[in-house]
Amino acid sequence: MVEYERRGPVAIVTVDRPERRNAVDRETALALRDAWERFDEDEDALVGVLTGAGGTFSAGADLKAMDLEDDPEGYLGFSRLSVSKPTVAAVEGHCVAGGIEMALWCDLRVAARTAEFGCFERRFGVPLVDGGTQRLPRVVGLSRALDLILTGRALDAETAKEWGLVNRLAPEGEALDTAVELAEVIAQFPQETVRTDRAAVYDGLGEPLERGLKIEAWHGSRAMETAREGADRFAGGEGRGGTGVEDPES
Structure with a gap:
């Protein structure tokens, strides 16, 4: 079933x-x-x-x-x-x-x-x-x-x-x-940020822009530790030139 x-x-x-x-x-x-x-x-x-x-x-x-x-x-x-x-x-x-x-x-x-x-x-x-x-x-x-x-x-x-x-x-x-x-x-991406960005999109639907930006900021603040870890990886040479981003349609 x-x-x-x-x-x-x-x-x-x-x-x-x-x-x-x-x-x-x-x-x-x-x-x-x-x-x-x-x-x-x-x-x-x-x-x-x-x-x-x-x-x-x-x-x-x-x-x-x-x-x-x-x-x-x-x-x-x-x-x-x-x-x-x-x-x-x-x-x-x-x-x-x-x-x-x-x-x-x-x-x-x-x-x-x-x-x-x-x-x-x-x-x-x-x-x-x-x-x-x-x-x-x-x-x-x-x-x-x-x-x-x-x-x-x-x-x-x-x-x-x-x-x-x-x-x-x-x-x-x-x-x-x-x-x-x-x-x-x-x-394959860091899941904490995938989920907070997804939540920000849905929570902001239908809201005035000013309110939507506050919703985005709140969700984004929950993923800042993941962001810092990602920034460190980028600084170490990972992901330059867009490597690691795939186009499933290509």
């Missing part, structure tokens, strides 16, 4: 219900919540990757079961849950309805070139209640978000990349490996 796997510093959470296009019922939602809580508590897991089995990401809520409940963590089990470490979605096939909300919960998204996105629940009058109306405009902008939400249209991976919904494209069948490679790049 939901698998938790470690590949070195990367934790992979897989929804494994291919017979239901990885749609989420109540049992799966609770398992997803448990998996992401486990990830946050796993000290050796530095970056999390969310994916689906069987060549598809997720069709969202299981409308045949229709047994999801409005838990504090969200109908899908984790959409209102906050974790302290970076996350990446690895998308193959359909990422639609609640599936797109699951992908938006992640910080970054990698998609196969054959992937398809959309708010397909529009056809059946099912509302977006797992973050879609709030996260999608923040990621792609108000006009594009409303286009997807109001029309229920399908969006191909290339267009999703142009819109900023997708960060990296991969050949069909390689989204997970590409997402893991991206996660490994993030995992």
